[in-house]
Each structure stands twice: as C-alpha cells, then as structure tokens.
Amino acid sequence: MVPRFALETKSHALLAALLAAAALSACADGAAPPPPNFVTLDAAGVAERTYRLGAGDKLKVTVFGEENLSGQFEVNALGQVPLPLAGEVPAKGLTLNQFRDAVAGRLANGYLKNPKVSVEVLNFRPIYVHGEVKNGGEFAFKTGLKLRDAIAMAGGYTYRANQGYVLVSREGEQEVKVPMPSSSPVLPGDNVRIPERFF
DSSP states (O other): OOOHHHHHHHHHHHHHHHHHHHHHHHHTTTOOOOOTTTSEEOTTSOEEOOOOOOTTOEEEEEETTOGGGOEEEEOOTTSEEEETTTEEEEOTTOOHHHHHHHHHHHHHTTTOSSOOEEEEEEEOOOEEEEESBTTOEEEOOOTTOBHHHHHHHTTOBOTTBOTTEEEEEOTTSOOEEEESSOOOBOOTTOEEEEOBOOO
16 A cells, blocks of 8 residues: 555656646747746735836825825826825835835834825726737726736737737836736736737
8 A cells, every 4th residue: 555645745746747847838939937926826826916016006195194195196207106295205116015114114204203104006007018919009907907808908819910929028027928828917017019920
C-alpha cells in the first residue's frame, strides 16, 4: 500500500509539471506569460486588482470633521493631487491606501492632530484599444472589464487581426504580450493593441 503522503507529493509534482508545460506552450509562439505584477491572484486564485492611481483619476477625499478640506479632486498631468493645506500630494503609482496615508501625513505635519482621511475613486481614467479592431479609440473603464470585453467594445477584430495574442501596456511598465483567449482583467489607463497577422 502506497502511503498517503507519497500520493499527495506525486500529485503536487504532477500539477507543477502541468503548469510548467502550460507556461512553455504559451511561450512556444513567442508569447511570454504575463509577469507576476500584471495580474495578482487572491488566495482562491481569482484575479483581483491592485489599483494604482494615475493622471485623470477623479477622487473623493474626505477629512473627517473638516468639510473645508474635503471634496472632489483629480490627479493632474504631473501625477499630483492639489489639496487644501496639504498642497500638491504625489499620487501617481500609489494605491488608494498609500495615497490616503500620504494625505494624512501631510495634514498631520503642523495642521491637524491625528487626521482621519478616506479616499475613494469617483471616475477611473479611460482605456485605449487600437490596432486591428473595427472602431479603436478611447473607452470608459468599467469594473470587471476583461481583455475580450475591451476588444468587443472596439467593434471586434478586423479580418487582418492576429487573434492569438494582444499587446498591453500600463503606465510605467513595458508592453506585455498576452496570449488569447485570456481572462486577464483590464485596468484603468491600459493601452490594448491588437497586432496584424502576416499570412
């Protein structure tokens, strides 16, 4: 009788081998799998966003007990948010929690004692879809948007489109080749390019 531990070890080794084979097959046509920071996974293996702010995001900043310091603000072209008392607070590339802490830190530096700050996104920056699609351009971001949805929003593929992969670039990151079909999420500000096939 084979010990249960040995069976579990073999099944884990088999799973690892299958995952490695899948990664190699994805690379066979030159399409590397997305890097780890392209899509994060939660404990259940479900894609989730680690959203980082960028120019064009509209935010609601609330400083509890200080109505004159609260309001709606936009991340400007320099990646900063101009706030009363706090001044130009850098936001580009920060998560909401990091930005909230930065605002609280600015206000605590000589203005308020132990400020309580909350930040939420009112409007996300748009996405861009171009290349071999029928109606490329700028599109409003929607929560839960996937790559296939972005292509559909742009009217679908043209007859010249290479449907085997898409190229996605994000702010501050190199363009990534994503094999299709893919359930990878689209994030605000993403630039999705559909390449042309050459045969």
